Amino acid sequence: MSEAAFLTDFHHVASFGATENKGVERQAATPEDKLSRDWFAAFAAQRDWEVRVDGIGNMFALIELVPGAPYILLGSHLDSQPLGGRFDGAYGVLAGLHAAQRVVERLRTEASTPEFNLAVVNWFNEEGGRFAPSIMGSSVFAGSMDEAKMLAVKDLAGTTVAQALEAIGYLGTDVRPELAGYAEIHIEQGRILEREGITLGAVDYSWYTQKLDIEVLGEQSHTGATAMADRHDALVAASKVVLLVHDVTAQFAAEALVSSVGQLTLEPNSPIVVARRVHLVADLRSASPQIVAEARGSLIADIAQIAKDHDIRINVNDFDVRDIQYYPEDGLELTEKVAANLGLEVRRIRTMAGHDSVAMNRIVPTVMMFIPSVDGVSHCEREFTTDADMLAGVQALSGVAWEMVHGALSPRRNAGTELFEVAAK
Structure with a gap:
C-alpha cells in the first residue's frame, strides 16, 4: 500500500472523536470508540480478513498464510485518554494494518514460504481513562488479569465494562487466536529520540x-x-x-x-x-x-x-x-537489522509508560518500537509526530513483520527466567 493511503487512513481515524484542538476524545467503549472499531472491522472485511472479537472486547483481523499455524500479531489500541492525542495507540493499530497489507502484497510477488500467519489487533481499554486498570484487554489475553473481574469494573457513572461493550456491540465471544509473536510500534511519549535526531527506538525494558x-x-x-x-x-x-x-x-x-x-x-x-x-x-x-x-x-x-x-x-x-519487563534480545537485534536495511538510525530505549506489549511480552516473543514525539508531549491534544516519522515507522514495522512471519523469532526464554507460552486462552 502507498504512503499516501496510510496517511489518508490515519487522519481519517483521527476524525473519530476529534476535538477542537486537534486531539481526540475516544474513551473505551464509547460511541466514539465504536466509530474507530467499525472502521477497523471494515478495513479487514474489505480485504477478506477474518474479524474476531473476544470476551473482553479485543478486536483481531486475521490473515491466513499457513493453514493451522499460529499468528504473528501486530497492533496497539484505538481508545484515548480524555482530551487525548490522536497518535497514542491509534498510530500502532494503523501501522499494523498497513504493515500487514504490505506483507501480503510482498508475498504475492516474492517466492518465500512463511512459517506463521499474520494478524492485527485493537486492544480494549489500554488507556484506563474510563475503566481502571489500564492495559486491560491485553492483560486479560495474556492471563495476568481475570476476565470476569474486568468485565465487572465500573466507570464513575456506575456502568460496567460488560454493559459498555454490549451497548456498542463489541462484547464478543470469539476464540482468541493462537500466537507465535507480537510486535507493536508507538510514539515515544518522551524527548529522547527527538533530541538525538534518531528515527527509531528499540525498546529494551519497561519501568517498574x-x-x-x-x-x-x-x-x-x-x-x-x-x-x-x-x-x-x-x-x-x-x-x-x-x-x-x-x-x-x-x-x-x-x-x-x-x-x-x-x-x-x-x-x-x-x-x-x-x-x-x-x-x-x-x-x-x-x-x-x-x-x-x-x-x-x-x-x-x-x-x-x-x-x-x-x-x-x-x-x-x-x-x-x-514488574520490570525485559524484551528479548533477538527482537532488539531484529529491529536493529531492519532499521539498518532501511537506512534508519536506531537506538535502544526504555519505556517509562505502560503498553500492551508489556503484557504480551510475558507470553510470546515481543518486539516494541518507538518513533519520535515532538516536544515529548502525550496524553494531551498537543501530542504530535510528523508524517515522515510515522511513515518510517510503518516501513520498520513492515520489515519486522516480514521477518517474524518467516520465523525470525520463536518462543524461548525471556530474560532467562520464564518460558514463553503460546497464548491460546
Whole structure:
C-alpha cells in the first residue's frame, strides 16, 4: 500500500472523536470508540480478513498464510485518554494494518514460504481513562488479569465494562487466536529520540510501576455553619496527600522516580458542603523497584501522619503493580537489522509508560518500537509526530513483520527466567 493511503487512513481515524484542538476524545467503549472499531472491522472485511472479537472486547483481523499455524500479531489500541492525542495507540493499530497489507502484497510477488500467519489487533481499554486498570484487554489475553473481574469494573457513572461493550456491540465471544509473536510500534511519549535526531527506538525494558488506591474519609458538614475547629475535611487532607505524592520524588536523584495523582473524586461535591470522602490514585514509576518501594514506604508513613493530624481515616491499598519487563534480545537485534536495511538510525530505549506489549511480552516473543514525539508531549491534544516519522515507522514495522512471519523469532526464554507460552486462552 502507498504512503499516501496510510496517511489518508490515519487522519481519517483521527476524525473519530476529534476535538477542537486537534486531539481526540475516544474513551473505551464509547460511541466514539465504536466509530474507530467499525472502521477497523471494515478495513479487514474489505480485504477478506477474518474479524474476531473476544470476551473482553479485543478486536483481531486475521490473515491466513499457513493453514493451522499460529499468528504473528501486530497492533496497539484505538481508545484515548480524555482530551487525548490522536497518535497514542491509534498510530500502532494503523501501522499494523498497513504493515500487514504490505506483507501480503510482498508475498504475492516474492517466492518465500512463511512459517506463521499474520494478524492485527485493537486492544480494549489500554488507556484506563474510563475503566481502571489500564492495559486491560491485553492483560486479560495474556492471563495476568481475570476476565470476569474486568468485565465487572465500573466507570464513575456506575456502568460496567460488560454493559459498555454490549451497548456498542463489541462484547464478543470469539476464540482468541493462537500466537507465535507480537510486535507493536508507538510514539515515544518522551524527548529522547527527538533530541538525538534518531528515527527509531528499540525498546529494551519497561519501568517498574506501583499505584496506590487512596481513600480519604472525613465528615460531611456545612461549609458556612461548621466551626473550623470542628471540621474533618477530607478534601483538605487529600490535597496534602497530592502534594506528598508530587514531592516524594525530591528524595531521590533527578528523574529517578516519577509520581503523580491524575484522578480525584470527592463526595458529595457540593459548594456548600465540607467533603466527606475523597478517592484518588497515586502513580509511582522508576527503573528501580527499590526506589519505588522506598517512596511507597515514605508516603505510607506521611499519609498516616496526615490522618492523625486531621482526625480522619485514610485507607491506602496497593494497586496495579507491574514488574520490570525485559524484551528479548533477538527482537532488539531484529529491529536493529531492519532499521539498518532501511537506512534508519536506531537506538535502544526504555519505556517509562505502560503498553500492551508489556503484557504480551510475558507470553510470546515481543518486539516494541518507538518513533519520535515532538516536544515529548502525550496524553494531551498537543501530542504530535510528523508524517515522515510515522511513515518510517510503518516501513520498520513492515520489515519486522516480514521477518517474524518467516520465523525470525520463536518462543524461548525471556530474560532467562520464564518460558514463553503460546497464548491460546
